[in-house]
Amino acid sequence: MADAVFLALAVITIGSAIAALELRSLIYGSIALMGTLGGVAGFFFLLDAPFVALFQIAVYVGSIAVLILFTVMLVKRELIFKKIEDKRRKFAGIGLMLIIMVSLGAVFLDSGIKTITTDEPAPDFRDIGIDFVTYYWPALILMGLILAGSVTGSLVLARREDVENDQRAN
Amino acid sequence: MSVIAPKFKLSEFIKSLLDNIFWIILLLVLVGFPAVFMILFVIPLPVIDGELLTPFLALTWLADPTRILPVVQAFMTTDIFRVMAFPGFGFAALLAAGTIFVERKMLAKLQLRVGPFYCGKFEGILQLMGDGLKLISKEIIIPAKADKPIFWAAPVLFVAAAAAFVAFIPVAPGWVVADVDLGLLGVFAVIGFFPIITILSAWSANSKFPFIGGIRALFQMVSFEIPLILSLLGVVMLTGSLNLSEIAASQSVFPWIVFLPVGAIVFFITMLAELERIPFDLPEAESEIVAGWLTELSGMMYGLVQLGTYLKLYAFAGLFVVLFLGGWNGPMVVPPFPAELLTTGITIGPITAGPFPGLPLFTQEMLNGTLMFVLKTGGVIFFILLPRGVFPRIRVDMLLNLGWTKLIGLAFVNIFIALGLLYAGVLGPGGLQ
Numbered sequence: 001m002a003d004a005v006f007l008a009l010a011v012i013t014i015g016s017a018i019a020a021l022e023l024r025s026l027i028y029g030s031i032a033l034m035g036t037l038g039g040v041a042g043f044f045f046l047l048d049a050p051f052v053a054l055f056q057i058a059v060y061v062g063s064i065a066v067l068i069l070f071t072v073m074l075v076k077r078e079l080i081f082k083k084i085e086d087k088r089r090k091f092a093g094i095g096l097m098l099i100i101m102v103s104l105g106a107v108f109l110d111s112g113i114k115t116i117t118t119d120e121p122a123p124d125f126r127d128i129g130i131d132f133v134t135y136y137w138p139a140l141i142l143m144g145l146i147l148a149g150s151v152t153g154s155l156v157l158a159r160r161e162d163v164e165n166d167q168r169a170n
Numbered sequence: 171m172s173v174i175a176p177k178f179k180l181s182e183f184i185k186s187l188l189d190n191i192f193w194i195i196l197l198l199v200l201v202g203f204p205a206v207f208m209i210l211f212v213i214p215l216p217v218i219d220g221e222l223l224t225p226f227l228a229l230t231w232l233a234d235p236t237r238i239l240p241v242v243q244a245f246m247t248t249d250i251f252r253v254m255a256f257p258g259f260g261f262a263a264l265l266a267a268g269t270i271f272v273e274r275k276m277l278a279k280l281q282l283r284v285g286p287f288y289c290g291k292f293e294g295i296l297q298l299m300g301d302g303l304k305l306i307s308k309e310i311i312i313p314a315k316a317d318k319p320i321f322w323a324a325p326v327l328f329v330a331a332a333a334a335f336v337a338f339i340p341v342a343p344g345w346v347v348a349d350v351d352l353g354l355l356g357v358f359a360v361i362g363f364f365p366i367i368t369i370l371s372a373w374s375a376n377s378k379f380p381f382i383g384g385i386r387a388l389f390q391m392v393s394f395e396i397p398l399i400l401s402l403l404g405v406v407m408l409t410g411s412l413n414l415s416e417i418a419a420s421q422s423v424f425p426w427i428v429f430l431p432v433g434a435i436v437f438f439i440t441m442l443a444e445l446e447r448i449p450f451d452l453p454e455a456e457s458e459i460v461a462g463w464l465t466e467l468s469g470m471m472y473g474l475v476q477l478g479t480y481l482k483l484y485a486f487a488g489l490f491v492v493l494f495l496g497g498w499n500g501p502m503v504v505p506p507f508p509a510e511l512l513t514t515g516i517t518i519g520p521i522t523a524g525p526f527p528g529l530p531l532f533t534q535e536m537l538n539g540t541l542m543f544v545l546k547t548g549g550v551i552f553f554i555l556l557p558r559g560v561f562p563r564i565r566v567d568m569l570l571n572l573g574w575t576k577l578i579g580l581a582f583v584n585i586f587i588a589l590g591l592l593y594a595g596v597l598g599p600g601g602l603q
Contacts, residue, residue, distance in 0.1 A: 027317070027373065034366070054355040062362020063392070069366065070388060073373055125352070 006046060013039030026072045034065045048122035243531060257341040259333055265547070266480035271298050273555045280559035305473035313466050317374035324371030325467065325474035331363045332481035339488035340415045342498050342539030353414040354406065357489065358399055361444065364482070365391040368453070368463055375466035383462025386566065387446065387453035393573040394443040400581035401436040404588035405493050408597055414489075418497025425496035429591055433584035434494045436577050441486045441554070443573065445479070448558040452566055487550040488543070495546045498539030506534055 016035030023029040037060040044053035132140050215222065245251055252258055271286070275293070278285025286294030312321060338353050338360070340346035350356055365388050372384020406412060408429070409420045427434045443450040454462030467475060491497060507530045510516065564572075591597045 027320075027370075031320075031370070050350070050352050051355065054352055054359045057359040058355065058362050062359065062366070062395075066362075066365050066369070066388065066392060069369055070385075073369070073385075 005042075009039050009042040009046070013043070027069070030065060030068045030072055033068065034061050037061050037065060051125040051128070239531075246531065252345075252347050253337070257339070257345045258337060258347045261341070262333075262336040262481050262484050263477070265484050265544070265551075266477065267298055269480055269483060269551055269555070270476075271295070272552075273558070276552075276555060277559050302473065305470050308469035310469040310471055313375055313377060315376045316466070317376065320370050320374035321466075322471075324367055324374065325471045325478070327367045328364075328371070328478040329474050329481070331360055331367060332478040332485065335360045335485040336481055336488075338414060339485055340418055340492060340497065341488075341543050342536045343415070343419070345536060345540070346415055349415055350413070352412045354402065354412045354417075357414075358395075361395060361398070364444070371467075372463040375463075377466050379459045379461070379465040380463045382459050383453045383455075383465070386455075387463055389566070390443055390446070390450060390452060390569060390573075393570055394440045394577070397436055397573060397577035397581045398440040398444065400578060401433045401440065401584055402493060403581075404430045404433045404584045407585070407588045407592060414492050418492045418499070421496040422499050425494060425499075427494040429597065430494070430584055430588060432580055432587060434490075436580045436584060437490060437494070438553075439577060440573075441490065442557065443569070445483055445486060445554070447483075447554060449561045449564055450569060451563055452569065455563060483551065483554060484547070487547045487554060490550050491543060491546040495550070498543045500538070500542035500545075502534070502538050504534055504538040504541060 013036050016032040016039065019032035020029045020036060023032060037056065041053045041056040041061070044050070044056055246256075254260055274297070275285045277283075286297035288294060289300045290296030312318060335357065337347035338350070338357050340349070348356070368387045368391070369384045372380040372387070375381070405417060405426050408426065409417045411417060411420070442448075446453050452462075454464055456462075459465070464472060464475060508516075
């Protein structure tokens with residue numbers, strides 16, 4: 001049963017990832033991206049991590065995908081479809097992809113994934129929360145600072161000095 | 171001579187009746203019975219009184235009214251019953267239908283109108299059925315340059331997402347479709363689907379008004395999701411659980427609204443915005459953009475979106491009841507089940523009915539819990555409907571200002587109140603609960 005579900009999820013995830021890259025219609029591409037992110041959430045469910053899976057759905061499918069859809073609908077299409085054919089770029093891209101894949105694979109193989117036991121009970125999400133505020137608290141604070149910095153930066157970028165707002169009367 | 175049927179002949183009337191009877195019997199024998207038996211062979215049937223209920227026995231059981239109770243009881247423990255009938259879709263759709271009728275009548279009374287009046291004998295009580303029949307019989311018109319797959323799929327997806335939301339709401343102790351450990355997170359994940367479906371439906375219609383309405387809906391829903399999630403964190407902190415049944419059970423002494431009124435107010439306002447109810451109905455502003463993102467939907471597609479909207483309204487009201495008003499907890503008003511029905515039966519004059527060994531189909535706790543839940547949910551729904559007759563629509567910049575500054579600030583105030591109660595020892599371990 002789990003194998004069949006795993007295979008189906010793998011087909012959905014990889015198939016919709018390819019569709020997201022290859023489809024001509026941008027809207028269908030972003031819908032396919034939602035399928036990919038939802039498939040990843042399904043993998044988390046299979047791995048007994050419903051907490052991560054539900055956050056994957058709520059954040060990635062619910063917010064990031066909406067953001068992409070929104071951007072796609074508001075941006076002019078000519079700006080996106082301006083193609084630049086360049087052999088050097090192409091080979092550089094393929095080389096970059098190979099380097100990233102080899103280094104990620106090395107990291108995975110080095111992380112002791114071969115000796116992992118699968119019979120252990122799934123960790124409780126309360127333990128994850130306690131770990132976050134005790135042992136991993138510097139990482140939590142760092143993430144908070146990065147998020148705050150990005151929000152502040154986007155607010156600064158979005159501010160426009162040239163628009164005069166004299167219609168609003170608060 | 172009758173005016174309604176001027177060419178009426180009794181012989182032809184009798185002939186048509188006989189014809190109908192002939193066709194009904196023929197179809198029943200050729201199609202009906204084989205279909206029933208095939209379904210009975212596929213469904214796993216229960217064991218009753220130590221005897222497996224085979225398909226052949228099933229019809230004899232059904233013919234005996236005193237022995238049908240175990241069959242009904244066995245059916246009520248199945249998942250199909252939970253999903254389709256009681257805590258799931260049927261119950262929610264019934265409450266949603268009631269909501270629509272009450273809304274129309276109440277608004278009419280508020281504005282000194284009559285409201286639905288002629289459908290049905292009493293106060294237009296069949297108006298909803300008439301509207302449903304009208305919507306079903308109408309033609310579905312698809313705009314010529316619409317994106318057809320998404321346009322067709324969007325209403326169905328909307329109802330599906332609303333039904334998934336309903337599945338998380340516990341109605342009585344043990345009566346919930348999906349009793350998951352992370353129920354509240356599941357609710358957040360389901361709420362996140364509504365803006366996607368709305369904007370896809372609006373875009374696929376390829377028309378001005380739906381697109382403007384869809385963009386507004388997206389703005390509104392995404393910006394009010396943040397105070398919505400933040401305002402519920404106080405309850406999660408005090409309860410220490412994300413399971414909605416546990417949260418409801420934890421309020422047996424007092425509801426959380428006593429300690430977290432700020433959170434309840436913030437959640438109620440964000441709820442109005444998520445539901446596109448009237449002070450925040452910019453996505454379907456009738457006086458500006460026809461019907462907003464619903465403009466191009468016609469016939470039963472519009473009906474499906476309306477069904478989904480009211481299911482969502484019921485689910486949000488149920489969530490408010492479960493999180494802040496104590497869910498099914500309340501005084502026990504349902505009388506206990508009369509015990510003599512099980513042992514001796516009831517004698518009325520010359521007739522003795524019973525005994526009925528399998529009779530208490532629902533326990534006293536379940537009936538009382540359902541009654542309390544429905545009463546509280548009805549109250550919350552009333553307060554959701556009330557602003558429609560009172561308030562005008564607010565401007566979009568006021569809406570975003572409210573969502574991003576005031577409500578998020580109040581939600582943080584609520585979190586600090588919850589933390590203060592927890593650390594001061596008033597609530598939580600060692601405190602009141």
